[in-house]
Amino acid sequence: MPECGVSDALARGPPTRMKLTFLGAADTVTGSKHLVEMGGARVLLDCGLFQGYKTLRERNWAPLAVPPAQIDAVVLSHAHLDHCGWLPVLVRQGFKGPVYASAATRDLAEVLLLDSAHLQEEDARRANRGGWSRHAPALPLYGVADAKRAIARIGVAPAGRGVRVGDARIEFTPAGHLLGAMSVSVRANGRTLVFSGDLGRGDDLLMPAPGRVAQADVLLIESTYGNRCHPRDDVQAHLGEIVRATVRRGGSVLLPSFAVGRAQALLLVLQRLKAAGEIPADLPLFLDSPMASTATALYQRHRKLLRITPREAATLTDDVTLVAGPEASERLTRQRWPKVIISASGMATGGRVLHHLKALAPNPRNHIVFPGFQVGGTRGAALVGGAREVKIHGEYVAVKATVSHLEGFSGHADADGLMEWLRGFETPPERCFVVHGEPVAADTLRLRIQDELGWRVSVPEHGAALDL
Secondary structure, eight states: OTTTTTTTGGOOTTTTOOOEEESSSSSSSSSOOOEEEEEEEEEEOOOOOOOOOHHHHHHGGSOOOSSSSGGGGGSOOOOOOHHTTHHHHHHHHHHHSSSEEEEHHHHHHHHHHHOOOOOHHHHHHHHHHHHHOOSOOOOOSSHHHHHHHHHHTEEOOOTTTOEEEEEEEEEEOOSSSSSSSEEEEEETTTTEEEOOOOOTTTOOSSSSSOOOOOOOEEEEEOOTTTTTOOOOOOOOHHHHHHHHHHHHHOOOEEEOOOOTTTHHHHHHHHHHHTTSSSOOOOEEEEEOHHHHHHHHHHHHHHHGGSSSSSHHHHHTTTTEOOSSSSSHHHHHHOOOOOEEESSSSSSSSSHHHHHHHHHHHTOTOEEEEEEEEOOOHHHHHHHHHTOOOEEEETTTEEEEEEEEEGGOOOOOOOOOHHHHTTOOSSSSSEEEEEEESSHHHHHHHHIIIIIIIIEEEEOTTTOOOEEO
């Protein structure tokens, strides 16, 4: 059965109508999916995975409320999995249209989707061998073959030019946040819908500030940090202090990191710390994530999109050991001398970082540093919240290492940054919808928009379908 209100959105109306259906990231920060119907076209903005709490992850297994075969095109704002990671399921369920993205997003999405598929297949195999799944057999949400079929549908939108879907024109504006990330404008019949995507920071380590958008009749604004501001923290100095203190007591630093964006920012800061003599020049640095290594090469290929110098981009991995196969990763977990390890995933939900957590968390000499936002329901959120044990691969692991949270590494605009971007509009939109945030964050931003800007603004419910 379709969710409440969704079935009403399935009948195509005349070209002047605009319909908006919130299929994800409406009551949470993940699963970004917004269906726009205008100009005789049905366009899905983003196609992301739900992450975090089990009740949210279970939505990944439910059929989409709108038949995928009836969607004309998908537009990706950027390549993070909560924005593109459900695309293989959409294609498997019958979507046959084009997927549009920037060139860098297309390159990164290929890496992320293949890695996601591989991890899901491996997790299912491990669960079946270990017998800790309640399902017999445990199955991946999608596999590598599904991911390859989805990747084949992703086309590159020409830089500086839009694409057409029916009578609707799709245009892109750089959003900062991540390599290739864009805000999306959909124009048809004299009306414009703007989707912010995830907006970056004005002081981001790698990416330029998000570009301005002047006009929107309907606006979808993200709210990941809608209820808080980034600490006035010098993250380079703070990380340097952590590394020096940990090395002095003979411990190692583990940095669970998103492989795309965060890992490259961490490499940049660690290189700067070494160059300034603020951490030992001979301190071993390891990047234990094949996807992060590949993504770093893509950042170097697309270095013109970055705010750092070409030289800094070229030297991100100088004197860094890129850990390749799983055997090398397992050997690294057995090494006892001080070192810094960057490993995925960033919220400790899967991947090689789990083996390092099992090895390092029980030792009080070590330090685990989470450099960025942690979605509720993840191991990262539990550890940052003070958990003294976490369940990994079916067993509980004691946490005696120091755990820190460096929010200053976040690639998201904070509440003040979001408001600054909104003030760039020349006229107020007729309707503003706050999406992509936890309930408190979304509603706090809604109140600020209402009180400070006087706009008509609301937080939509998951599955809501609105005829505008």
